[in-house]
Amino acid sequence: MTTMELNAELFRQLSIIAEDESLMRKAVKAVTRLAKQKETEETEYIGKEEILKGIDAGLKEVKLTREGKLAPKLARDFLNEL
Template structure:
């Protein structure tokens, strides 16, 4: 039997001890709901974090932008106009 199956069996076994008491069942249900909300929040936070750049990636991107700006100011690189960039989209 897998660990998950064992945990499910144990959960139902423990719930069976309190199944005849509405107060304890409500407490158990509220706690499980809180756990489910916590899991959902953690999953959402993980998903949002995966879209963020790492510190190294952000610094490398900023460094590249600074180099390109310097080249533009020196006349070695020309930027597209806003209209040209928007037309590409």
């Protein structure tokens, strides 16, 4: 089924139970649960280990720059990377 066909089928099924408040509450609850599940799946979380590695790498780069082993980036180059 295409998305449009699924959408039409969903509304057809909802129209069947539209007069029954109890069934409509169950339907809303089920759809809400599915929507929250989708939001959770789409949210990308960065783990603590990845965050700490990133901080560590940044601090090492700053230290190397201060010691003169790494040429500092020009602000223009930094903005171009962004």
